[in-house]
Amino acid sequence: MKALVYQGPGNKEWVEKEKPGIQKPTDVIVKITKTTICGTDLHILKGDVPAVTEGRTLGHEGVGIVEEVGSAVANFKPGDAVLISCVTSCGKCANCKRGLYAHCEDGGWILGHLIDGTQAEYVRIPHGDNSLYPIPEGADEEALVMLSDIMPTGFEIGVQYGHVKPGDTIAIVGAGPVGMSVLLTAQFYSPGKIVMIDMDPARLALARQFGATDTIQVGAEDAVARIMEMTDGKGVDVAIEAVGVPATFDTCQKIVAAGGNIANVGVHGTPVELHIEELWIKNINISMGLVNTNTTPMLLKTLGNGKVDPSKLVTHRFKLDEMMEAYEIFGNAAREKAMKVILSA
Numbered sequence: 001m002k003a004l005v006y007q008g009p010g011n012k013e014w015v016e017k018e019k020p021g022i023q024k025p026t027d028v029i030v031k032i033t034k035t036t037i038c039g040t041d042l043h044i045l046k047g048d049v050p051a052v053t054e055g056r057t058l059g060h061e062g063v064g065i066v067e068e069v070g071s072a073v074a075n076f077k078p079g080d081a082v083l084i085s086c087v088t089s090c091g092k093c094a095n096c097k098r099g100l101y102a103h104c105e106d107g108g109w110i111l112g113h114l115i116d117g118t119q120a121e122y123v124r125i126p127h128g129d130n131s132l133y134p135i136p137e138g139a140d141e142e143a144l145v146m147l148s149d150i151m152p153t154g155f156e157i158g159v160q161y162g163h164v165k166p167g168d169t170i171a172i173v174g175a176g177p178v179g180m181s182v183l184l185t186a187q188f189y190s191p192g193k194i195v196m197i198d199m200d201p202a203r204l205a206l207a208r209q210f211g212a213t214d215t216i217q218v219g220a221e222d223a224v225a226r227i228m229e230m231t232d233g234k235g236v237d238v239a240i241e242a243v244g245v246p247a248t249f250d251t252c253q254k255i256v257a258a259g260g261n262i263a264n265v266g267v268h269g270t271p272v273e274l275h276i277e278e279l280w281i282k283n284i285n286i287s288m289g290l291v292n293t294n295t296t297p298m299l300l301k302t303l304g305n306g307k308v309d310p311s312k313l314v315t316h317r318f319k320l321d322e323m324m325e326a327y328e329i330f331g332n333a334a335r336e337k338a339m340k341v342i343l344s345a
């Protein structure tokens with residue numbers, strides 16, 4: 001089969017590779033029908049994630065058709081259409097029982113990281129019963145691919161950890177696919193104002209189309225001053241960081257109102273300054289973490305009832321064997337005005 005493999009920092013190849021087989025009775029082999037590229041894949045490719053070794057097939061998002069199931073798999077059979085979760089989890093260990101699928105004692109965030117991923121013709125999914133979801137009849141596959149990672153990430157770590165409530169004023173820093181997923185899922189709770197902050201005017205224009213009530217262009221405007229103007233000097237109820245750099249976490253600390261919440265979604269490669277001396281007097285709650293994908297069943301229902309359409313994040317479409325071209329476009333997202341690219345078998 002064909003697969004996109006990591007070949008050390010800065011290098012990747014679309015190569016012929018052995019098709020995966022069942023290794024454990026709980027495994028499921030899935031034939032990929034649609035996959036996508038994530039900012040995390042770009043981090044891995046740069047060499048920022050040393051645990052990823054040469055030869056690893058990248059990718060952790062996708063949908064497909066069950067090809068083969070292990071003897072202990074109860075929920076799926078060959079031919080079933082499935083959504084792949086970016087986190088694989090047994091559903092039975094102490095962490096899984098608490099909903100901490102990202103910390104499953106026999107899984108977690110491993111797909112395209114510690115085991116081969118979804119940017120290939122076939123993928124082996126450990127603990128298939130708990131790591132795959134049946135695709136509802138008639139569901140849009142492009143929308144579903146957004147439910148592998150970015151939509152649960154935005155919802156769980158941005159919206160739920162941020163305790164977004166009806167009427168709240170919220171600010172999202174970072175209008176990438178993850179920030180946009182925060183924007184789409186925050187609207188389940190009818191916040192009063194949603195301010196999107198980014199430096200890219202094209203992404204800010206898209207954010208307005210997707211429901212942002214206000215936008216702030218970093219570089220052209222002073223984000224902190226503008227937020228204070230908009231909120232009569234109080235700040236926002238919820239500040240959500242969806243970039244992963246010290247400057248944006250700092251912005252969140254400055255714009256959050258007394259009694260408010262900071263939800264940090266971005267992955268930080270370097271330490272950030274925590275201004276406890278300013279935050280404690282404002283009674284601020286700070287949350288952060290890895291996506292658990294334990295809200296996927298609920299998000300699947302929102303697709304069905306038309307509450308949200310994440311397929312609008314898709315800007316480019318390729319065939320699976322155009323993987324290298326797709327990386328070229330996604331790797332130059334700002335220049336190419338790319339948000340999510342879809343690769344179809």
Ligand code: NAD
Pocket residue numbers: 038039040149150153157173174175176177178179197198199200203218242243244245247248264265266267268289290291333
């Ligand atoms: P992205 O790089 O596509 O988007 C980031 C956005 O931030 C871009 O639009 C960019 O213009 C903007 N930006 C950069 N610097 C800025 C600044 N100083 N001020 C304002 N805006 C700025 O990334 P993405 O794929 O949307 O992911 C966002 C973050 O979420 C990343 O750090 C990613 O690793 C992380 N992530 C976390 C989880 C999790 O489990 N918590 C899961 C997936 C992704």
Ligand code: ZN
Pocket residue numbers: 038039040060061086149150
């Ligand atoms: Zn991802």
Ligand code: ZN
Pocket residue numbers: 089090091092093094095096103104105106107
């Ligand atoms: Zn587990």
